[in-house]
Amino acid sequence: MTRKPTSVSGRRPREVVADTLRERIRTGKLRPGARLPTQRELEAEFSVGRSAVREALAALTQEGLLENVGRGASPTVAESTHHPDAPRSAGVELADRLHEAFQAEDVAVDAFSLTTETLNNALAWPVRQVMDHQLTPRSVTARVLIPSLEARLALPRLIDDPEDPKPRERLHQIQTTYVNALSNSLNSLAQFGTEVTLTVRTVPLTPTHKLYLLNGDEALIGYYQVVKNEEAAFEGEQLALYDVLGLTAKLFRSTRGPQARDEQESSFVEESQEFFDSLWTTIAVPFG
Known part of the structure; x- marks a missing residue:
């Protein structure tokens, strides 16, 4: 949320x-x-x-x-009861998969989500590992897509007044905060010899899912669950919203190449990458 x-x-x-x-x-x-x-x-x-x-x-x-x-x-x-193939919450699964992705010489991360909160949290571990010289990627390239403030977003919105702009303004504040934090986190790797490129763009869409693509070989997708959030605050005012859960959403992982279970899984990764690239190269504009 x-x-x-x-x-x-x-x-x-x-x-x-x-x-x-x-x-x-x-x-x-x-x-x-x-x-x-x-x-x-x-x-x-x-x-x-x-x-x-x-x-x-x-x-x-x-x-x-x-x-x-x-x-x-x-x-x-907690004792681990997780089956290796079972989906896990975004906060846990993405951190583990990013840690694995950061073992590559050149790391590529594409993300499509409402904000970058989950990505920020998940990057904390691999970034720390780079700082401790336990991971040594030569480069990290990250492309991030988030919804634009100008878009008529379906969520979040006030429960009693869908046309009120305050939820969108609040969302934009949150997006800006997390984008700044993401930039600070990734750019801190430069002092450890890692070349970093971060590009953030916006699209006029309401995400119904979050998508992460790692090194072109792995796709993680999770669906936003709509909930009532009656404790949201904006400029001293309490807001009752229809909001979404993201950090605890389960991520479903697919791979391509030798690790793919079948051709369908491999094709899903390829199609997910094409979906992201199609947004990136057509209707996406710089965040700001």
């Missing part, structure tokens, strides 16, 4: 906490069954408020990484 960020320069406090804990879980520093530090200890470690810690823990719980949250004791790392 889209929410109004609190910082234009980078990640919000809850994202810093969630990204760090998520990486500790993925790398095995926090193993299944391990108990996390207390909320007070996390506040002290990250120099953040209680609300940021709680929101971070809630996000990791939604992703299936934590359990026993809010029961008086510190939460524990």
